[in-house]
Structure formats: structure tokens, C-alpha cells
Amino acid sequence: MADMPATETHCPYCSLQCGIALRPTTSAVRLAPTDFDVNRGGLCAKGWTAAELLDHPDRLLTPLVRKDHGDRASPLREASWDEALDRIVAAIRDSQRRYGRDSVGAFGGGGLTNEKAYALGKFVRVALGSASIDYNGRFCMSSAATAANRALGVDRGLPFPLADLAEARTVLLVGANPADTMPPAMQYLDAGRAAGARHLVVDPRRTATARGAYRHLQPLPGTDLALANGMLHVAIREGLIDEEYISDRTTGFPAVRAAVNAYWPQRVERITGIPEADLRETVRLLAHNGPAVILTARGAEQHSNGTDTTQAYLNLALALGLVGRPYSGYGTITGQGNGQGGREHGQKADQLPGYRRLDDPAARAHVAAVWGIDPAELPRPGRSAYEMLDRLGTADGVRVLLVLASNIAVSAPHSNRILDRLRALDLLVVSDIFRSETAALADVVLPAAQWAEEDGTMTNLEGRVIRRRRALAPPPEVRTDLAVLAELAGRLGRGRHFSADPQTVFDELRRASAGGIADYAGISYDRIDAEGGVFWPCPADDHPGTPRLFSDGFPTADGRARFVRVEHRDPAELPDAEFPYVLTTGRNMQQYQSGTQTRRVRSLTVALPEPRAELHPDLARRHGIADGDLVELRSRRGRTVARARLSVDIRPDTVFVPFHWPGANALTNPALDPHSRMPAFKACAVAIAATLCPPPAPGPPDGAENPEHSTTEGISR
């Protein structure tokens, strides 16, 4: 093969979507960063090594089916595409005949391109006629999205370009650790600090981001809402709020003012553990040392009150008059690669493309017209992610499930329950690039093209729509998800509504989103190529796109932002005598999501070969645990074993476990936020003990047919 020209595309991992150039050569695919206006030549270790995935020996290269059809204990064997698709279509038809249309469903992912997320939502509604679809972004961004929609009328993670952070004089980061999770983003925060900006980090752990900040506030997990209400209490008492902004641009402040009256600093200190002096200093900096930005991320959002917690920080930002002013405002740092676009175009249970609602008659009529169907054919909203997974295989639940770009056996909360439910399915179909823990349970596994082998668009954390470009052809028996969905739709008699061509799908997405909140009507592949990305909303070909939102108003009925009264409540599960500590989960620098990809990259696993349970030395001493010892963690839902990493950077009452390996989510609590249906990943009660039981096997499971090999065990409720 002669060396080919470089193709400019983007990293396959997080929402920063760093620009990279790929050059296939005779011996390997060479990867280098580009000067894309986000990473500006920077990459993290995950991005630098992403090309290792392309010809990885674990790559799925042909469809797999169970040797004995219907017997999940039988081994997976290679199959033709015809045999695999025949099995899927037969199971769909049988299930829908016996149990109704909603008995067949799909679970998507925030890593899918906009085209694939859109096509999956349409496939479920049009080809299956089913209400049963949701995706792993429900476990990631849903609380921030719900709160932003409630307060601002729109959910776009950052309503300004990332580079604006360099101009902010004060930045409050709540439950966010970009120094570890997206290091190239730190160039903007570093530039701000070099110019004298003050950064304050709220996190139960002294993370790399917290270590570099001016101040670290270290609350008990699950108390961020009380902290925000306490800050607003101080702002009101000290006359720091922007009365004119509140009067001119918002509604609902009196109720919030009344509510935060009860959050005096001494009470907030008792709830959160944050000293009164730090509380007051933070508010004074936000008010006096502007421009100021408040950022939240999963640490604040992944709770059973995550929507209200995010809302509390939005209330604070609005009361201080930050939102819509230059280099000021509120934002949430999106996690997954297409976490933004993936939550806009219809793979959520209650959603149609363009951020339209499935229960809105006008939205149904618009989208049905684009799709060429009767609006009455569109199903009603379905169940949210955990609620759908929790009922798999039951009489009124999904019995045939198609999973794209998601490893729910590892990433869903209360994972032992989810493993049971996955096994109860009549047919589990997984499309992936590797045999993930979820794929290992499947009846049919479809080998998917990966990031460098397909065209499409992604929408990064700023709301900038960018091109993912094909740099090389997929292996011969590997297909794109778009091609698979179009083929399945054809076999189900709905083929005329679907295309396997990404640009055709994107052009249809543009029409379907036109007039919606996330309006892509004026964005085309040609414009993205010419302009290096286009920010939505962009309603027309001659519209410049919208890098900054809210300067002229809010997309609410009256053009005003909305305060919403929110109150602190305890986490869904509190420590007690049996489970005396708080578990919080999160990420390591070297790994990404459930690790399906990064646990297969050699240099990343050398740097971090296994999960480490982070404990304060005082806590470890009480249990006779030394650094590197094995520690058993138990919650009411399960147990796991990991090596201890002793660190003074974590609170003595809190244990941290990364979620990139099986185990962490055996412990987590599926208590759901009432508004967003987000599970309480970030706070549950655990017990710890030294153990001699071996830890999980490091790295990727070798053809793991049983993810419980990792010593994760269920404990009945």
C-alpha cells in the first residue's frame, strides 16, 4: 500500500474532540495533533495512542452468533451477515407479534455520530414502531441538560467557546477535573491563571485540577446543592447580587431568595464541611473579580438530586448576573465524544430531532413530515435508561435489545441487577468494535466500523458541529452502524425511509432539526469543511452560527431566564453502622468510560494496569490496610475488590473507585433523579475491609463470557 495523504479528523474519545491528522502508511497509521481551534496542537495520552485501536488484534472482524441458537451458554461462533441479520429480524418479528411493538428496543451511546444517533432514534420509531429507546447519556449529561433547559430554555454544554475561559478572572469548577479528563483544555485555564485569574475547585478529592487552583473546597459528596444555596445566601446578605439583571432578564427570584434564607453559612458548613470563610471568599470573588464563570460536571450532576444541584449553581450564576455577559456565565463540561450532539437528535426516550419533545403535537407533525410518515405512527415517550434496563425480559419490558456504542454491563448502576436483566432477554444484539463485557453476553455480535473508517459529524462540548472524516476503509466484513440500520429497516419493510450514506442522513437531520432548539438547518458538510466547524443554532445557510448564546435573551416563552427554588436533601443512601463510608466514582487520566477501548491500549494499561480504590491514610489505618493491599468494598447491592491507593487528597470519610473496569458499578445506587432519571453514581454507602481475595484481572477481559470473573458479586437486596 502506498502512503496516503493525511486526513484531518478528531479524536475518538472525549467531548473536547481534539483535532488530529491520520496518515495511513505501509507499516502503520500515523497520528498527529492539528491546530484545530480547541486543542491547538495538544493531545492527551489517550488521543496520542488512539490509532492503536484501528488494527488491534482484539478487533471484531466478522459477525458472531451463539453456536446453539437460543442457548446463551453455548459459545459465540463466526457467522455471515445474512445469518446474523436473519436471526435479528426473526426475533424482532416474533417478539413484536407475541408481546407488542415496545418489546423490541435499542440502547444508544453518546459516542455515536450525529448521523447514527439520529438514525437510531428514527429506526426505533419508524422501522420498529417502538417507544423503547434510550442511551448512556442518560447516565452522563441528563441532569445538567434538564436543569439548563429549565433555567435557560436550551441545553448547550458551553454556551461560549472554550477559549473564553482564558479571559475569565474567576472560575468556579464544581465536580469537574479537566486536568485529568481533558488535559488540552487546561491551556485556557492555565492562560487565565497566568494572567492572574482565581480558580476555585469544589471536589471531595484534591484532584490535579484542584491542586492547581487558587482554592480547593472539599465537601462531603452529595452536598453541592447546599453549598450553592449557601453561596447565594451570602451573595444576597452582602449585597452582591445583580438586582438590575435579575429584574430585566429573569423570573422567579423571590421564591429562590426566600428558600436560600435558610442556608446561613454555619448551617452550610455543618452540611458540607466547607468553612464559612471559604464560602464567603468564593462568592466575593465571583461577584467582584469578574468576568466570572461557573462550571459544573458529573461530580455535581450524577446524584439523585443532580438536576436541582445543577439548578442551584444556575440560580447563583443568574443572581450574580453572569449569564450572557462577555467571558462570563454558566456551563457544563460534557463528557462523551458526542455527548452534546448525541443528546439532541432523538435517541432519548422522550425526544425527537432538534431537541424537540416527542409529546409535543407540533414537533410530531414536523418530524413525521420529514420522515414521510403519519404523525399518529410515532410512538409516545418511552422509559428512561435505567428504567428500561431494569425491566429487560419482563412481561411489559423489552425482550429483544439492540445495543450500539455502549457497554452497559460495566457502565450501568447496580450492575449485578443489569447483568441479570441482560441474561433474561430473548435476544441481545451488540454492535461494537471489540468484544466488550456486554458483547460477551450477546446472542448476536455485529462488528462495527470505527472512528477513522467512517464519515459523519460530531458536536463538541461547545456546541460546535465538526466533521469526522474517513481516513481508511474498514476491514472487509465490518460495516457501519448506518449501513446495518438501513439493512435491518429494509428487511422490516421500511427501507425506503433509511440511507447508509452519512451526508444524506445529515441533510435529512438538518431538515428534521429546522426550527427546533438545536437547529442545524444551515450547517452542511461543505460549511464545516470551509469554516472548521459551525456552532448551533444555525437556522439558515447564510446564518453565521452562534458561538455565544444569551447575549440578547433566552429561548424561553418570555425571553427571560428562570430561577427555580431548590432545596438540599440528603443523598438517597446515607452511611450507617453497616456501611459507614461514602463511595464516589469517577475517572482516571489514562482511561475512558467503561474501558472497552482504552483498556486495550498497551501504554495506557502499563501506566494504569488496574483500578485503585483511593483511601485516606487515616481511614486505611483504622482497617489495617496499607498502600497496595487488597481492599474489599461492599454496598447493599454488591461487592468488589481493588488494590488500595492511600492518599491524603481524599476526605477520610470517602472512598473513590474509578468506573473504567467492572466492579465500581456493582456498588452504585440506581436511585433516580426525579427530573432527569439520572442514577446516583456519585454517592452511596459502603463498607471496606482488608482481604486476601484476588483483584480483578487487569486489562481487557480475554473473551470474557462472564464479566463477573472480576470478583464482582451480587448481594440480594
Ligand code: SF4
Ligand atoms: Fe481525545 Fe479528549 Fe484527550 Fe483530546 S482531551 S486527545 S479529545 S481524549
